[in-house]
Amino acid sequence: MKRTKFLQNLGLLSGSLALGPIAKLYGVDSPFGLALKQSDNDDDFWRIIREQFVFPDDYIYMNTGGIGALPSLVINKVVTSMNEQERFPRPGHSHDNWIDIKKTCAALFGTECKVEELALISCATEGINIILNGIGLKAGDEIITSTHEHPALHIPLLNHHRLNKVNIITFDPDMHSAAGNIDRISRLITNKTRMIFISHVTCTTGQVFPIKEIGELAKSKGIILAVDGAQAPGSMEINVNNLDVDYYVCSGHKWMLGPKRTGILYVPSKNLDFLQPTTVGAYSDSGYDISKMSLTLQDSAQRYEFGTQNEPLFLGLGAGAQFVQTIGLKKIQAHNRELAEAFYEGLSGIKGVEILSPEEKEYRSSIISFRIKSQKAQDVASFLGKGKAIRVRVVTEAGLNGVRASFHVYNQRFEVDKILNKIADFSKQ
Ligand SMILES: Cc1ncc(COP(=O)(O)O)c(C=O)c1O
Numbered sequence: 001m002k003r004t005k006f007l008q009n010l011g012l013l014s015g016s017l018a019l020g021p022i023a024k025l026y027g028v029d030s031p032f033g034l035a036l037k038q039s040d041n042d043d044d045f046w047r048i049i050r051e052q053f054v055f056p057d058d059y060i061y062m063n064t065g066g067i068g069a070l071p072s073l074v075i076n077k078v079v080t081s082m083n084e085q086e087r088f089p090r091p092g093h094s095h096d097n098w099i100d101i102k103k104t105c106a107a108l109f110g111t112e113c114k115v116e117e118l119a120l121i122s123c124a125t126e127g128i129n130i131i132l133n134g135i136g137l138k139a140g141d142e143i144i145t146s147t148h149e150h151p152a153l154h155i156p157l158l159n160h161h162r163l164n165k166v167n168i169i170t171f172d173p174d175m176h177s178a179a180g181n182i183d184r185i186s187r188l189i190t191n192k193t194r195m196i197f198i199s200h201v202t203c204t205t206g207q208v209f210p211i212k213e214i215g216e217l218a219k220s221k222g223i224i225l226a227v228d229g230a231q232a233p234g235s236m237e238i239n240v241n242n243l244d245v246d247y248y249v250c251s252g253h254k255w256m257l258g259p260k261r262t263g264i265l266y267v268p269s270k271n272l273d274f275l276q277p278t279t280v281g282a283y284s285d286s287g288y289d290i291s292k293m294s295l296t297l298q299d300s301a302q303r304y305e306f307g308t309q310n311e312p313l314f315l316g317l318g319a320g321a322q323f324v325q326t327i328g329l330k331k332i333q334a335h336n337r338e339l340a341e342a343f344y345e346g347l348s349g350i351k352g353v354e355i356l357s358p359e360e361k362e363y364r365s366s367i368i369s370f371r372i373k374s375q376k377a378q379d380v381a382s383f384l385g386k387g388k389a390i391r392v393r394v395v396t397e398a399g400l401n402g403v404r405a406s407f408h409v410y411n412q413r414f415e416v417d418k419i420l421n422k423i424a425d426f427s428k429q
Helices: 003-010 031-038 042-051 072-087 095-109 124-134 151-164 178-188 211-221 311-327 329-348 377-385 413-428
Strands: 118-121 142-146 167-171 193-199 224-228 247-251 263-266 285-289 294-297 353-355 367-372 393-395 402-406
Touching (some): 095 263, 095 311, 118 124, 124 151, 124 224, 124 247, 124 263, 142 151, 151 167, 167 178, 211 224, 329 353, 329 367, 329 413, 367 377, 377 393, 377 402, 377 413
Parallel strands (some): 142 167, 142 193, 224 247
Antiparallel strands (some): 118 263, 247 263, 353 367, 367 402
């Protein structure tokens, strides 16, 4: 690829990036920018990206669906800001930094996503709980969800069943047809249905649910749609404002390449007064007076934030989100999907392998899952992890007995061949 094209992809020439303090990390004169300038083909490009990560060259990491790895610039951002903070200890966090971080993250949610619609939270699980606790669920209400959700959603749902007698109605995802999922949800809707709460991309098989269509269905029936996006922003282009979702949560530590214990909650302005914050404190308000019994909450999703923040961690999240944007979501999605498809194709040629990911290509993602007939998934994963380790994740959810491989910016084509060869070896045993 030509140098100019590279720089355009990186947004380094176009000035298209919001150049706050975070973006400066990736300037043309940064080591990262300089290295990229020198690359002149696609393999070089991804090799340079790989060099930004500190794990050993022969460690094949295919579990971004669990935890993403941090680029060294992100690690440095966290460490330097923590050092700076401790040189002049003071309470509170910088409002300007906070806005800058949200601006940078908002870009991964689509061009129309506004800073006021995002709350910085500790993880996707926290966001799921904020939503379930804040919509005024009562006994007899029904929530529709899939059997392929992460424990981060199933456990809070079951807790509402336990505490509030809310009924949880499940469907098994249709792996043959995206439209089949709309039908399955549609058939479960009753006059007691309050909410549909599902993943954007499932953690089990990487299935992309047709969120826009499900959003239209929910809207037409007056039902809330909440989406667990832990596996989406940072791995694919999304435009959350166009999806007809009421709430959307994601982790910062997976595809956005941010530190652990960071996450994002999206609440469109129209839903602010409906979703009641149930844990509040300093920063949730724009004014209060105990002598007058008055409290005014922030007129933004900041009302869901509270208490002392770990600012260096979130500066790291902003730096991770900027790293993703510097490469470009379109380019990342194409890269990740190319590797995932090569893996899918390869798996389909190995005897004894059963692919668990969807049949329809456009509803597959950067995650592909499979199982080997009559073998325990844990044994397959342990075999892959031996020696020059390939890290994957076992899928126990819904009794799938599967193995999941995730593909992100640090993965390269030769790694797909390596894992396929190892799976072929195992399946011969
Ligand atoms: C779909 C899904 N939702 C939620 C989570 C939990 O995320 P967090 O640790 O940010 O709460 C995960 C983690 O793997 C996930 O895959």
